Amino acid sequence: VTRYAKPKTVGEALGLLREDRWRLLAGGTDFYPTQGARPVRDNVLDINGLAELRGIAETADHWVFGARTTWSDVVRAKELPPAFDALRQAAREVGSVQIQNVGTIAGNLCNASPAADGMPPLLALDAEVELWSLAGARQLPLPEFVLGNRRTARRDDELLTAIRVPKWSATGQSAFVKLGARRYLVISIAMAAVRIELAGDGTVARAAIAVGSCSTVARRLAGLEAALAGCRPGSAFSEAIRAEPLPELAPIDDVRGTGEYRIEAAREIISRALTEATGPAFSGARAA
Numbered sequence: 337v338t339r340y341a342k343p344k345t346v347g348e349a350l351g352l353l354r355e356d357r358w359r360l361l362a363g364g365t366d367f368y369p370t371q372g373a374r375p376v377r378d379n380v381l382d383i384n385g386l387a388e389l390r391g392i393a394e395t396a397d398h399w400v401f402g403a404r405t406t407w408s409d410v411v412r413a414k415e416l417p418p419a420f421d422a423l424r425q426a427a428r429e430v431g432s433v434q435i436q437n438v439g440t441i442a443g444n445l446c447n448a449s450p451a452a453d454g455m456p457p458l459l460a461l462d463a464e465v466e467l468w469s470l471a472g473a474r475q476l477p478l479p480e481f482v483l484g485n486r487r488t489a490r491r492d493d494e495l496l497t498a499i500r501v502p503k504w505s506a507t508g509q510s511a512f513v514k515l516g517a518r519r520y521l522v523i524s525i526a527m528a529a530v531r532i533e534l535a536g537d538g539t540v541a542r543a544a545i546a547v548g549s550c551s552t553v554a555r556r557l558a559g560l561e562a563a564l565a566g567c568r569p570g571s572a573f574s575e576a577i578r579a580e581p582l583p584e585l586a587p588i589d590d591v592r593g594t595g596e597y598r599i600e601a602a603r604e605i606i607s608r609a610l611t612e613a614t615g616p617a618f619s620g621a622r623a624a
């Protein structure tokens with residue numbers, strides 16, 4: 337017999353996860369399209385009754401996004417520092433407003449699509465996920481959680497309860513650029529998130545760059561990050577991007593674009609994101 341449960345507390349949910357196998361249901365914006373018109377034959381654990389998992393909180397060391405936090409919640413979260421601008425820009429570009437109102441960041445990560453728009457900004461913020469089971473909690477950095485196309489390190493009895501961003505990473509200025517075949521409601525051909533900390537002399541003290549849709553899992557670009565350190569925003573950025581082989585990226589050819597095109601596109605959108613995060617438009621927007 338197929339079961340449906342909508343627990344009211346995390347404890348109750350973890351008890352259910354221990355006793356049976358379930359498919360978790362959050363906003364359903366990946367769950368239902370994956371299901372299609374077939375009848376649901378798995379047990380469904382609906383987490384939409386878990387009020388404690390919704391919202392953004394600030395602790396001494398972290399910014400904590402409860403698993404049920406929606407993209408619209410992120411768009412509205414004015415308390416987040418500029419390091420989160422990339423995540424906010426990504427939130428505005430996930431599907432449409434209707435999708436953003438119910439779709440959750442946690443669902444985006446658990447679905448583990450190569451084109452998940454939440455991945456690059458969260459990678460650039462060194463985010464980690466918190467997973468709970470009756471055995472206790474564990475935290476995994478994002479690259480150790482999302483393992484491949486539709487594959488995560490979540491165990492069957494675990495619930496992703498929160499996404500945590502350490503405050504030491506929540507610094508600097510950031511931007512996100514998504515390339516799709518049209519402006520809205522589109523799966524990314526490539527997307528880039530950058531987070532830049534500038535030193536007192538205006539050069540780059542630290543760069544965090546992540547690109548999605550150009551590998552099975554979105555990746556940080558360590559070589560480019562190292563090459564950008566010490567550069568002054570402007571033409572030095574473009575030169576560093578041109579010269580960098582981007583070994584982390586291995587894009588495939590598909591209906592949305594060839595691998596070769598994706599690499600060229602990645603270079604261009606990284607460059608645009610860097611300009612946006614560090615350019616005059618940025619300072620102007622902050623001053624206003």
Ligand SMILES: Cc1cc2nc3c(=O)[nH]c(=O)nc-3n(C[C@H](O)[C@H](O)[C@H](O)COP(=O)(O)OP(=O)(O)OC[C@H]3O[C@@H](n4cnc5c(N)ncnc54)[C@H](O)[C@@H]3O)c2cc1C
Pocket residue numbers: 359360361362363364365366367368369383403429430431432435438439440441442443444445446447451452453454490494495496497521522523524
């Ligand atoms: C029209 C449309 C447009 C879209 N556009 C975009 C887009 O532009 N960019 C983009 O990245 N995505 C897009 N998506 C995909 C989707 O909206 C997002 O990935 C969204 O963030 C998924 O969140 P959800 O809460 O709806 O997840 P659900 O569909 O409820 O769940 C997704 C997966 O995660 C699991 N899961 C959910 N929450 C948890 C949890 N707390 N613990 C453990 N497992 C969990 C579920 O079991 C399921 O496998 C689009 C979808 C649609 C239908």
